[in-house]
Amino acid sequence: MLAGHRTWMFENKPVIVSTGTSGGPFEGNGKIPEDFDVLHNDIWLNEDSFEKAQKVLLEDACKAAVQKAKIQQERVQFFLGGDLINQITPTSFAAKTLGAPYLGLFGACSTSMEGLALGAFIVNHKGADCLLTGAVSHNAAVEKQFRYPTEYGSQKPPTSQWTVTGAGVALLRDQGDGPVVTSATLGRVIDMGLTDPFNMGSAMAPAAVDTIEAHLKERGVDPSYYDVIATGDLGHIGREIALDLFKKHDTSITEKQFQDCGLMIYREGQPVLAGGSGAGCSAVVTYGHLLNRMKKGEIKRLLVVATGALLSPLSYQQKETIPCIAHAVSIEVGGEG
Amino acid sequence: MLAGHRTWMFENKPVIVSTGTSGGPFEGNGKIPEDFDVLHNDIWLNEDSFEKAQKVLLEDACKAAVQKAKIQQERVQFFLGGDLINQITPTSFAAKTLGAPYLGLFGACSTSMEGLALGAFIVNHKGADCLLTGAVSHNAAVEKQFRYPTEYGSQKPPTSQWTVTGAGVALLRDQGDGPVVTSATLGRVIDMGLTDPFNMGSAMAPAAVDTIEAHLKERGVDPSYYDVIATGDLGHIGREIALDLFKKHDTSITEKQFQDCGLMIYREGQPVLAGGSGAGCSAVVTYGHLLNRMKKGEIKRLLVVATGALLSPLSYQQKETIPCIAHAVSIEVGGEG
Known part of the structure; x- marks a missing residue:
């Protein structure tokens, strides 16, 4: 197992x-x-x-x-x-x-x-x-x-x-038609000392990178194994930071492959600033948009990496930093049976 | 399984x-x-x-x-x-x-x-x-x-x-010396329409009874199988209600056997009103007191039924009722290997 x-x-x-x-x-x-x-x-x-x-x-x-x-x-x-x-x-x-x-x-x-x-x-x-x-x-x-x-x-x-x-x-x-869940990598708490609750993407990016790199290593696959690696809600700023970290670590994830649910859900021009977020963000985009793309054959192997900032208004008021986490699950088609 | x-x-x-x-x-x-x-x-x-x-x-x-x-x-x-x-x-x-x-x-x-x-x-x-x-x-x-x-x-x-x-x-x-976890029954949300946040024991008692009766039935054991069935934090009042419900349902759990973590932790005379509660209550009493009694040979088969009231200050202010839940886990000695 x-x-x-x-x-x-x-x-x-x-x-x-x-x-x-x-x-x-x-x-x-x-x-x-x-x-x-x-x-x-x-x-x-x-x-x-x-x-x-x-x-x-x-x-x-x-x-x-x-x-x-x-x-x-x-x-x-x-x-x-x-x-x-x-x-x-x-x-x-x-x-x-x-x-x-x-x-x-x-x-x-x-x-x-x-x-x-x-x-x-x-x-x-x-x-x-x-x-x-x-x-x-x-x-x-x-x-x-x-x-x-x-x-x-x-x-x-x-x-x-x-x-x-x-x-x-x-x-x-346990059986039926549909994409299958093939693996999961659980996240640990990563806290880089950031404290700005209006910049969660930056705080969460290192947690996403930590989990993705652990996943690739422990599953023993190259990033190219996945058609799409979709983070939950890093937004524009967090996504850029994650891409920088991959480059630094020589993790060969491409810009095209590395997508973010918070950047898929809203139109250009909607006033969402750095992008969508919230517990529902990765849930609706994964279970709606991404699985529909799988159904159409556009994606065969998907890694969803939902990112979370484990702070509270009170922990912020008490001047704590923002602990972050990311859990990754792979969903694939064509491997059923 | x-x-x-x-x-x-x-x-x-x-x-x-x-x-x-x-x-x-x-x-x-x-x-x-x-x-x-x-x-x-x-x-x-x-x-x-x-x-x-x-x-x-x-x-x-x-x-x-x-x-x-x-x-x-x-x-x-x-x-x-x-x-x-x-x-x-x-x-x-x-x-x-x-x-x-x-x-x-x-x-x-x-x-x-x-x-x-x-x-x-x-x-x-x-x-x-x-x-x-x-x-x-x-x-x-x-x-x-x-x-x-x-x-x-x-x-x-x-x-x-x-x-x-x-x-x-x-x-x-997965191995070692100590009591073993033999089974678990997960709770569903039970809400009898109670709304008083100063009387959680009454609200939670039906959830405890629901889970315990499901456990006995699905595991196929008589209540006498367990030396102790310990609820989390029903307190005096919730415990009485649970005992009444068992009697009504002809579930033969004895008063001696049916204990409550919230009634084990404090001394007579401490100003705890109906008893102890809190997420830590069943945790400290189970992992401290009850497992120590297992070590001493006083308990061989234990069912811990942690009870939870899933309300919030806001749900109370919004005049919602108190949804409750109970999860049961059996811990036994002598079955290792």
Whole structure:
């Protein structure tokens, strides 16, 4: 099972039989609206709080995945998920709606791949034959908690990022049609001493590089093995730093191959500054856009590297640095069976 | 692997080769001070915030477990843990100190057994041969976040509970001497519509009963199989409700056998109202007191059922009910090999 110190190989090839994605109006106006199963015209989603709206986004995504897999909801054996709201209440309340046994996760914006890594490990070893895993974020809920309510209209520096309103989930099974999860490399906490919460991309880039290089080494593959290596939400600035670090380390990842979910989701001209971010960012782009590109044959081997900044408003106020993490999961087509 | 819908059996019997526990002054004056590896005289632990003190508690517990196992810290392959502070920063910062690849968990006060269940699954299936898992809470950090700072001296109703200042971790290996983890049953979210955050025991009791009854059924054992079935932090009131529910369901669990970590940690006379609670409660009592009783031969088969209330101050303010969960893990001696 163990390719290296922190890489798992999934010989039994858990299958992503379906996915579900949901988004808000800003995402509907973005670059990849056709990759969402459900798009809402209003950020409130008919709820009376942004946190409740966030819960509904995740419920929407779960419902879509279950419907596309043509199974009964009761068939879902476990739900693994999380978000960035205090005590991850949107996810826990969605887990109540779903009714499945629930493992709450916290990996900030790395939660999507923490869940897929654990979920694939569980299915690979017959701990379940059908489970859901995913992550969710809501721009206004997160802004209110981490910064200022959006209604204040406060300004931000160009290094800051835009939290995605959206949820993405994958339905994993031990057999079926779909791309398979082939390996996962778990991240360790990397902290380069940065303290600016308006520049998360820079803080997270070294964690992404650390995990990607560990993955390539422990799996024993060249970067060219992957058609796309997609980070979660480094944005423009973090991506540049990661590319610089690869060059320094002689890791031959090309600019074309190295993409970022936070740079795929919005159109040129949308005011997202350095790019998209949030626990939902890598979840919606992976489970929507990237898997659709796999379906079309444009990508055969994909490594998703979800990046997370493990700070809190309080740890920032207490003048702590920003500890970061990245979890990598490989998804491939053509290896089923 | 799969005894039932949500129970895992661990045929390869992951071993708890060592544990580490730390506590504060109030715990040092409690009923089981000899079961702590590290006790601090001051709740600040020489730090300038309660959150940093909470981080140190977890670092202390990890260090103790690593030392007792006589391994190098670098030997720890993964760390699975969590706490109740927003964005679980105490655990993430401790993970940075530890340096091991890290899976952040959120299960409120059920985190200890969520971590042990996942950790045992990973070791059982050779995803690691050495990992640490645990949970931590700090009374003053949690009071400040969920209620009022302790310095305000605000009064509480007799149904409320006292958050434990303490951390407990287990070092799991694929072989060695020690009690073994034999099975785990994961909880689903149970919400009976209660809304009083000063009466968590009542809210959590049905979740504990649901998981325990599922465990007995899916594992196919009678309650008498276990010497002790210990819930995490139901307290006096929650425990009574659980016993009533067992009686109603004809589940033959005896009063003697059915214990609660929140009722084991403090002395008669300490002002803890309905009992101890917090993510650290079941962690310190299980990894300290209960495993020491196993070592002495007083307990041979133990089921720990950590209970969690998945609310937040915000979900309460938004008039949501309290969703609850319980994860059960069995620990046994005499079955090694």
